[in-house]
Amino acid sequence: MSVITLTLNGEMISGLTGQTLLEVIREHGVELPTLCHLEGISERGGCRLCMVEVNGRMTAACVTKANEGMHVNTHTEKLQNYRRMILELLFAERNHVCAVCVMNGHCELQSVAAAQGMDSVRYDYLSPELPMDASHKRFVLDHNRCILCTRCLRVCDEVEGAHTWELKGRGIHSMVITDLNGPWGESPSCTSCGKCVQVCPTGALYDQGSTVAEMEKKHDFLPWILGGRGKKEWNW
């Protein structure tokens, strides 16, 4: 891999060809908010929070390769304003009532909103009527908290290899579904491994029996599994 040089917020920095802008930016200690990105699974470029300006044009850093000579700005007023708008739209679109959520205090949406200085939502709350699926013996799906980041889809497909999760519908009508949109508990493909639950950034997927603020999630199994696979440590 060859070394490339680019400008990050006015400073010359270096990276390696093949790295994404998000990787290079974070390596240099600049914090970018993300929700759909998760180390170990493929990028989606869906939440748009990691948008940066490259030579004046906005692009999502997680799905843009770092290139020689790029001029990257990460925290212009315009970008910060868009980040807040994105977060407010996420809160307005479904029913994110933090106070009564299983993930209260551990939720990535909640903490990113606080970090980005979101003090209220300027848009009308849509308050949609959305179902929950508690048919699985171990887990619950609550569409009210889902932000459609698709981490569950990607980890199920790419790491577990089951591809139980899919998306149906378009735009604001999109929903995550299991198999052909049947109850999760009756899914023939689901292995009940729980990876989807652990990578979900909000309270959309959680353990049966959890109540307010009880659910905490751990991502550390991902580098462990993937590292073991990469080094061929798994022989069974």
Add this chain to the structure above:
Amino acid sequence: MMAKKKEANTKIRLATAWLGGCSGCHMSFLDLDEQLLDLFAAADLVYSPIADIKEFPPNVDVTLVEGAVANVDHLELAQQIRANSKIVVSFGDCAVTGNVTSLRNRLGVDDLLTAVYHEGPGNLPRGGEVDKVMPALLPKVLPLHQVIPVDATIPGCPPDPERIWTAVSALLAGKEATLPEKMRMFG
């Protein structure tokens, strides 16, 4: 200067109001404990659910508003608060986001009353006629800033006393009530 501030006529006129909320924010306000002494050395409480004052007074410096705007009485009081207060603060998640009070928003008002009072267990407290005593519910529960302009927010359900003190002490000192990141989380 400090001694002058403590004279009654130079004290800050503080009000707190209770709209569509559970009063948990006011309980947390009382949990300021001994800081209440510091607070009332600098401020007079001119209106509050914890003081027996019937009318919202004029010339209020700072008003903390707990609760979302759920009915026509809340709407009227919110407008009066705005007209009579220099600084209005959304106090707690219901005022800031609608929170638990707004969970009914997916139901129409008629469906809501039917579900709660007509289809519930036991006898109906009243007949099906329109009640002239209770304030009419708004079609949707609204966060305070969607009804009146709001100058500051104190999130939390309820906001813990540290958040309240950080915001209120800043306001009393004539500064902006900007909370640090750890104190900005909803919930």
